[in-house]
Amino acid sequence: MISIRKFLGHDEKFYDLLEASAQQADSSVHHLVDLLVQLESGSGSPQSLDSFAHSRREDKRITQELTEALSKTFVTPLEREDIQALASSLYKIPKTVEKIGERILISPEDLHGRSFRKQVELLDQAAETVLAMVKQLRKGPNIGKTREMNTRLQAIEGDADKLELEVLHDLFHGDYNAKHIIFLRDLYDLLEKVIDRCRDAGNIILQVVLKYS
DSSP states (O other): OHHHHHHHHHOOOHHHHHHHHHHHHHHHHHHHHHHHHHHHHSSSSOOOOOHHHHHHHHHHHHHHHHHHHHHHHHSSSSSSHHHHHHHHHHHHHHHHHHHHHHHHOOGGGTTTTOOOOOHHHHHHHHHHHHHHHHHHHHOOOHHHHHHHHHHHHHHHHHHHHHHHHHOOOOHHHHSHHHHHHHHHEEEEEEEEHHHHHHHHHHHHHHHHHHOOO
């Protein structure tokens, strides 16, 4: 099997940048996991979104660097539209995560003692899987392994959908006032959206691998 790098060139910078972008996406999810665990334990309230903003800004810088590199490079290891599509998809992960942090900062006291353990597990699994899929690109097209990881992402997304239905059922049938319903519904929707962003990135990677296999 001819590797993507051997066929289209040996320039590693695009892989480096895509992996750096995926790493920032993963880091942003870890920041969110830490925050939700902190709120669940009641150990304090967040005062700023610096860590979230840093991951989002760094990912934006990486995306801009990728765009500039595409305009200056004749031979790229992947088709330009594939690189751009993946970079855009990856950037949406920390961007959405930061929105969750912003919502939490509005009224963190409303989340004290509330468990997000299941959401945390799914978020972490999804982000780690995307990072692994991006790293696999450098090694060349491996349909079996990529399809396996993408199937895992689809399963995570399916579990997240079921979980959202469960928490919404509790929300609309529990003893909550209008403020809590609106606040928590928005938060649950954004948590689900992060996993959807990870799924979208995984689908793009699978399409790229199928194209070059």
